Amino acid sequence: MTTLTDLHQSTRRRFAAANLETPDLDARLLLEHCTGTTRLDLIREPGRIATPAQAAELEKAVARRLAGEPVHRILGWREFYGLRLALSPDTLEPRPDTEALVDLVLPHARATAARKGTCSILDLGTGTGAIALAMLSALPQARALGVDISEGALATARVNAAANRLADRFETVLSDWFERISGRFDVILSNPPYITDGELAGLARDVTRFDPPRALSGGADGLDAYRTIASGAAPHLDPDGLIGVEIGSRQKEDVAAIFREAGFRPAGEAKDLGGRDRALLFTL
Structure with a gap:
């Protein structure tokens, strides 16, 4: 025995x-x-x-x-910001580093909700729904729209919203970034793909074999998604709103320059638990 x-x-x-x-x-x-x-x-x-x-x-x-x-x-699941989130082949595993982005933007979102009675959130590349659902769990007045190019990812996000009793404040839309998005939001958030093409082959095998490649690859310099987000965000951001992005640990200056050139001003930054640069906030 x-x-x-x-x-x-x-x-x-x-x-x-x-x-x-x-x-x-x-x-x-x-x-x-x-x-x-x-x-x-x-x-x-x-x-x-x-x-x-x-x-x-x-x-x-x-x-x-x-x-x-x-x-x-x-x-088949991983915890993020106190929420148990189901995984699927179409989603990244949410990692603790991403919680730095949630912590960074929450004070602004709370202030917005206190002023307006609500806070509208757009989560670009939502995957499991981790970022949007973490925001909703911390902010009962908020509503969120999760956007992804993968219907499989959106299905997983909806399962997670229902499992965590957040489905009544969470919607999804199949879209290539802003392509099918209308309206303005108080907060736009994203953990976009930011690994350079050259770095992909050197990632750990548990990442390269099990995380969806298009959720990892940020192009030759790892910055393609930031250019797309920065160039398309302004028409969808409330004048008093904020946009927050997760970044690679060596991308702070490059990402800041991309948003500055698109007309945004820096509004905050955060490091992860390892002390590495991990999240940036911008405003118009």
Whole structure:
């Protein structure tokens, strides 16, 4: 008979031997997922016996992880800003670094909602809906429109809105950036693709094999999406509104120059938890 502790320890050893970055965390998350248990269960009942079906399910998950599939792709979800978000092949995994953009724009959005009684948000390249839904969860007066070029991504975003009880304030539209967008918004946000074509091949295999390429590639210099957003945003931004974008850690000056040339002024910036430049705000 095999206990939960046995399974956790053996899985952790296999992941460590494979030089995975977080073997203990990966092992725990997969164990909990495949056995329907929690971290507290492992602490309280380390001798609990795993069923043969649970052990077999874990073995399948371990094989997928050892083949390079990210843990959260195996789980099918990832947490972002306190929300549990389903993933799909059409979406990026939302990462903690992107929370810096949400934190940066929230004070402005709250002030707008206090002044107007509402706050309209446009999320370009919404993917899982992470940014828009995080804003809605923190700001009950807000409404958001999620835009993506992938219908599969929009379907995933709608599932996430419903699962987090935000569907009544979240809509989606299939559009290539601003192509099918009308009206003005208090806040325009985006985590656009910003990896240069030359850098794509050097990304970790769990990124290149499982994240959609068009959500990563920003063109030869990684700045194509910023040019598109900056050139098209003004007609869709309220005169007192803000536009916020996530950036690569070495792109601050280049992105600022693109928006400045399009008539925008800097309105704020933020670093991620690693101290790297990660988000910029602009206003007209």
